[in-house]
Amino acid sequence: IAGITQAPTSQILAAGRRMTLRCTQDMRHNAMYWYRQDLGLGLRLIHYSNTAGTTGKGEVPDGYSVSRANTDDFPLTLASAVPSQTSVYFCASSDPGLGLDEQFFGPGTRLTVL
Amino acid sequence: GENVEQHPSTLSVQEGDSAVIKCTYSDSASNYFPWYKQELGKRPQLIIDIRSNVGEKKDQRIAVTLNKTAKHFSLHITETQPEDSAVYFCAASIRSGGYQKVTFGTGTKLQVIP
Numbered sequence: 001i002a003g004i005t006q007a008p009t010s011q012i013l014a015a016g017r018r019m020t021l022r023c024t025q026d027m028r029h030n031a032m033y034w035y036r037q038d039l040g041l042g043l044r045l046i047h048y049s050n051t052a053g054t055t056g057k058g059e060v061p062d063g064y065s066v067s068r069a070n071t072d073d074f075p076l077t078l079a080s081a082v083p084s085q086t087s088v089y090f091c092a093s094s095d096p097g098l099g100l101d102e103q104f105f106g107p108g109t110r111l112t113v114l
Numbered sequence: 115g116e117n118v119e120q121h122p123s124t125l126s127v128q129e130g131d132s133a134v135i136k137c138t139y140s141d142s143a144s145n146y147f148p149w150y151k152q153e154l155g156k157r158p159q160l161i162i163d164i165r166s167n168v169g170e171k172k173d174q175r176i177a178v179t180l181n182k183t184a185k186h187f188s189l190h191i192t193e194t195q196p197e198d199s200a201v202y203f204c205a206a207s208i209r210s211g212g213y214q215k216v217t218f219g220t221g222t223k224l225q226v227i228p
Contacts (some may be wrong), residue, residue: 031213040123042203042218043158050212059115090157101146103216105121105157 121220
């Protein structure tokens with residue numbers, strides 16, 4: 001793995017179904033983030049984690065949950081998907097503790113909820 | 115919370131001309147201002163950033179200026195080329211408890227006409 005990866009690349013999901021988006025980084029960054037990107041709204045933070053074992057809510061957390069069992073993985077779960085969660089989801093990582101303020105983004109997951 | 119406004123939302127320039135994108139932010143505690151370029155279907159990638167203790171930074175054809183008093187920052191691209199066509203996002207960031215609280219602008223779609 002080089003950098004940060006996400007899976008799946010795209011997914012079509014029926015409303016009401018549960019879905020987990022996966023994110024893995026190999027840079028040993030402490031901080032990880034989940035954003036959603038919608039046309040005209042830019043990138044909005046869903047949840048973040050500043051280190052393994054801790055998570056926090058971002059700007060638009062409702063309907064989403066995250067976990068951070070280890071440094072490398074930061075999955076995002078939609079417990080019961082709704083059409084308004086149709087979006088492109090980006091995972092990112094950084095390490096402000098090492099002075100690395102730049103956020104590195106994964107390739108994104110395009111999710112469609114019908 | 116932080117609010118970042120970005121203008122214009124779309125910008126068309128002739129190849130070789132300059133392009134300027136402007137952003138304003140509201141939280142005077144923001145201290146890191148990255149600019150990301152996102153090509154169609156790709157992930158956002160950092161192109162230049164500036165910290166609050168610097169007024170201007172340049173990297174080849176791109177430059178960023180920051181006016182802390184007015185809470186304005188701008189991206190300048192000179193001698194534009196067709197490969198500069200993309201969506202550009204500004205952001206304002208604060209380090210908070212081991213992670214970065216980043217607020218993105220809504221993006222500027224730049225089209226460089228050959």
